[in-house]
Amino acid sequence: MSQQNKALEQVELPGVENIILVASGKGGVGKSTVASNLAITYASQGYQTALLDADLYGPSIPILFGLENQQPGVKKVDEQDIMVPLESYGVRIMSIGFLMNSQDPVIWRGPMASNALTQLLTTTEWGRLDYLIVDMPPGTGDIIITLAQKLRQAMGLVVITPQKLAVSDGLKAANMFLNKKLSIPLLGVVENMSYFVPKKHPDEKYDVFGSGGGNELAAKTQSPLLAQIPLVQDVSESMDQGKNLLESDNGMMKEAFSSLAEAITRQTKIVASQKE
């Protein structure tokens, strides 16, 4: 089979129950932060969880998990090399960043990039998974579409910030899932950096970036607003050092992600029942 035909094929991941594609209209809204902390939360609750960093324009999962200089293991299965994910916080982790030299500018074009992602998906020993969470590249490029088309169990999640101006970006990401050719079920919207709570005044809330964006996008896409994640100073500081929210011991963040995880579990069940 030619490389090209192979890329168009459906990818079967029979041991994987739910695949959650975390997308956003643009970068910097907290897609990787949400994807990682959601994965850590699910793993801490005993779900079999993996995280795939598919953001080849800025793979940040290895940094967020302090795995920059590591490589996945390799083993032979039926004469074929299979990659064994790294593990951190109980999450099985694969990143396109493990396969790229981080010094290299990303000059991959569409087909090359989507072949690389297909390879990551199909030659990784994921094992049985309740949740495979995918940190998608920002925007609505063809890479996302090719990836999404291959995954039967895929469901979408859109991350936006609370400004009204962010709604149109979020809508593009949501429409990418909902368009007729793909029709990937949209689980809902996550509003990140929703409000700021000062450490010294935990009972005060400030809308730093405006408000209402998440609700507006949810209404426009007829999907639920699944969570409003606060802006927490500790989070960006500790995550940049490769520590995660469970270590930063921030109750507020832990609570926000637990309720997001619960809301997603509920939604995946609704989506599954609609498919039957």
Ligand SMILES: Nc1ncnc2c1ncn2[C@@H]1O[C@H](COP(=O)(O)OP(=O)(O)O)[C@@H](O)[C@H]1O
């Ligand atoms: N809820 C939050 N509170 C504090 N900082 C955050 C939060 N979400 C994201 N950040 C910070 O914002 C920056 C961008 O987040 P990131 O997850 O890398 O965005 P994206 O993957 O969408 O480009 C990072 O420095 C991250 O630590």
Ligand SMILES: [Mg+2]
């Ligand atoms: Mg990112």
